[in-house]
Amino acid sequence: xxxxxxxxxxxxxxxxxxxxxxxxxxxxxxxxxxxxxxxxxxxxxxxxxxxxxxxxxxxxxxxxxxxxxxxxxxxxxxxxxxxxxxxxxxxxxxxxxxxxxxxxxxxxxxxxxxxxxxxxxxxxxxxxxxxxxxxxxxxxxxxxxxxxxxxxxxxxxxxxxxxxxxxxxxxxxxxxxxxxxxxxxxxxxxxxxxxxxxxxxxxxxxxxxxxxxxxxxxxxxxxxxxxxxxxxxxxxxxxxxxxxxxxxxxxxxxxxxxxxxxxxxxxxxxxxxxxxxxxxxxxxxxxxxxxxxxxxxxxxxxxxxxxxxxxxxxxxxxxxxxxxxxxxxxxxxxxxxxxxxxxxxxxxxxxxxxxxxxxxxxxxxx
DNA sequence: AAATCGGGGAG
DNA sequence: CTCCCAGATTT
Numbered sequence: 001x002x003x004x005x006x007x008x009x010x011x012x013x014x015x016x017x018x019x020x021x022x023x024x025x026x027x028x029x030x031x032x033x034x035x036x037x038x039x040x041x042x043x044x045x046x047x048x049x050x051x052x053x054x055x056x057x058x059x060x061x062x063x064x065x066x067x068x069x070x071x072x073x074x075x076x077x078x079x080x081x082x083x084x085x086x087x088x089x090x091x092x093x094x095x096x097x098x099x100x101x102x103x104x105x106x107x108x109x110x111x112x113x114x115x116x117x118x119x120x121x122x123x124x125x126x127x128x129x130x131x132x133x134x135x136x137x138x139x140x141x142x143x144x145x146x147x148x149x150x151x152x153x154x155x156x157x158x159x160x161x162x163x164x165x166x167x168x169x170x171x172x173x174x175x176x177x178x179x180x181x182x183x184x185x186x187x188x189x190x191x192x193x194x195x196x197x198x199x200x201x202x203x204x205x206x207x208x209x210x211x212x213x214x215x216x217x218x219x220x221x222x223x224x225x226x227x228x229x230x231x232x233x234x235x236x237x238x239x240x241x242x243x244x245x246x247x248x249x250x251x252x253x254x255x256x257x258x259x260x261x262x263x264x265x266x267x268x269x270x271x272x273x274x275x276x277x278x279x280x281x282x283x284x285x286x287x288x289x290x291x292x293x294x295x296x297x298x299x300x301x302x303x304x305x306x307x308x309x310x311x312x313x314x315x316x317x318x319x320x321x322x323x324x325x326x327x328x329x330x331x332x333x334x335x336x337x338x339x340x341x342x343x344x345x346x347x348x349x350x351x352x353x354x355x356x357x358x359x360x361x362x363x364x365x366x
Numbered sequence: 367a368a369a370t371c372g373g374g375g376a377g
Numbered sequence: 378c379t380c381c382c383a384g385a386t387t388t
Binding site for chain 1: 368370374375377
Binding site for chain 1: 384
């Protein structure tokens with residue numbers, strides 16, 4: 001059995017690399033709220049929030065979330081709706097549902113202590129290979145790889161690895177590389193330093209190689225191919241979906257909200273009644289038909305459309321024609337309820353697309 | 367392996 | 378406009 005799968009590691013000065021990297025991080029690391037201590041719970045929350053999400057976006061969410069749910073116990077026993085509301089606008093909402101479920105398991109099964117082995121922690125909902133390594137190394141000092149997009153970019157350049165990082169199978173190559181490279185003396189700083197380097201210096205386009213602490217160890221830099229790495233195939237374009245939605249008000253001024261299904265896109269979030277638009281009919285026709293079938297026959301939409309919104313997701317685009325109307329009579333749809341404007345804003349988590357509609361409604365109405 | 371799942375910022 | 382971000386889960 002060979003010692004290294006990667007021939008680039010044969011003569012690689014591992015200790016020197018570790019020293020340069022960790023030394024740089026010690027001096028240059030950003031002052032971030034989840035770095036104030038190594039509370040495994042807070043490290044965990046931050047890692048979930050940071051999945052596919054930028055540091056600057058996460059900071060205010062993290063501070064509010066920890067203030068509202070300071071401990072495992074607090075989050076485990078919190079009301080689901082309040083937890084979702086705290087996540088409103090952050091996206092990938094299954095993250096927070098999985099997080100609360102996992103925290104409840106830690107609360108009940110592990111006595112409120114986040115487990116410190118790869119086997120146990122990776123069994124928790126929403127904790128995949130990256131988060132497993134991140135929490136173990138940062139909170140517990142366990143030398144496990146934490147391979148995210150930053151790490152794949154940095155290591156692909158340092159070791160001149162030309163595998164397509166968009167392929168799931170490539171992650172294992174980088175994990176193996178990190179297992180060889182990682183500092184056993186300070187796994188936490190080693191992993192964080194790689195990510196920090198990717199975020200601040202070894203950026204996707206025009207990396208600041210002249211400021212890089214590991215430039216001398218970097219194969220791509222010496223070969224002049226930093227702009228060609230990492231190799232990443234691009235994803236195919238998004239599909240478009242035509243929708244129509246209505247802000248419906250009853251005689252007492254309350255507004256109709258509908259709770260989305262517990263799985264799929266924007267699961268468990270609240271929205272204004274919304275219908276898909278058939279290719280051969282108008283938004284207004286399909287919307288009125290939908291509302292009469294699912295809510296009440298007694299609905300009247302205003303003649304002039306309120307707005308038209310385009311909302312872009314990762315894999316699709318919503319084109320929403322927005323209407324305003326009045327509604328009366330009993331409501332058929334069991335997932336619906338009437339709420340005041342204050343309740344809508346304070347108690348119900350809405351996707352950003354529907355927040356845009358609400359904002360438009362309020363602007364029109366004042 | 368490919369698709370799904372949000373939203374925003376950078377170039 | 379395109380890319381991509383401290384990815385995980387489902388199909």
